[in-house]
Amino acid sequence: MSTHTDSTTPMPAPNTKHFLTVDDLTADELHAVLEKAATYKQQLASGESHADLAGKTLAMVFEKPSTRTRVSFETGMTQLGGHAVFLGPDDTQLDRGEPIKDTARALSGYVDVIMARLFDHEDLSELAAYADVPVVNGLTDDAHPCQTLADLQTIQEQFGDLSEVTAAWVGDGNNVAQSFAKGCAMTGIDLTVATPEGYGLSDETLEACADLGDEPTVTHDPAEAVADADVVYTDVWVSMGEEDEREEKVAAFDGFQLNEDLLSGSDTKVMHCLPAHRGEEVDDDTIEGERSLIWQQAENRMHAQKALLTSVVRGF
Incomplete structure (x- = not known):
């Protein structure tokens, strides 16, 4: 991926909650996520619908190959009633020189949340800095919080x-x-x-x-x-x-x-x-x-x- 072309970093969008490392959650938020995960697992097992993200779209940006990360996010988004868009290394302009901040702002106009699986954690941090929607870490060299x-x-x-x-x-x-x-x-x-x-x-x-x-x-x-x-x-x-x-x-x-x-x-x-x-x-x-x-x-x-x-x- 490309790097910053200037030193200006925007203020985060109001109420945007990124998840780049596990401690981006508070302890209470972490326990709430675990409780909700258990509920979703029970609902799926019983055949109960839980379309809590109906009409929402997830962009999945991948620099690295994946089995579990891609399938679990894409299937999960479907179960939530939403839609996932897979963007592999050949599907974006990042490898052709587009700055990360440009991709971040463009995607923010199309989707409701971005998941990225990248080599360099600094690239993920830059993506989050310029995105107006939540950014989720699907894996970087520093962290695998999901x-x-x-x-x-x-x-x-x-x-x-x-x-x-x-x-x-x-x-x-x-x-x-x-x-x-x-x-x-x-x-x-x-x-x-x-x-x-x-x-x-x-x-x-x-x-x-x-x-x-x-x-x-x-x-x-x-x-x-x-x-x-x-x-x-x-x-x-x-x-x-x-x-x-x-x-x-x-x-x-x-x-x-x-x-x-x-x-x-x-x-x-x-x-x-x-x-x-x-x-x-x-x-x-x-x-x-x-x-x-x-x-x-x-x-x-x-x-x-x-x-x-x-x-x-x-x-x-």
């Missing part, structure tokens, strides 16, 4: 009161981990993060967690992290765009795979945001076994995002 909403919904379904849950993150301190850590801080989940040295959460994330609630416990020992965990979460070691680091990262993460050896002696549940590199960060038996909450977690992307879209468009 995934966190689904994660928290899944944990709540499994364990109930989030403030009574002990969780572990085992793996890379990437964008998913950073958003999850903030979500845990906001909801009172007791989180331990285990990463190899040099792959931990950013200082900014740890400081934000402290401001939001509590910092996670940090360790380099995956066995220590999972010892008392109700649920343990992992993600790929080599993220999209890091393929040239594969050999180095796979070596660094030796011993961090979620498998029965690491989890034996407990009934710890397992989560993964997908797609998974089976045999690297998690083995096949664990994904397919009784510990797995992964498919429930994947489905909940749709329900949580429906709740978020309704909230940012119509208000909390």
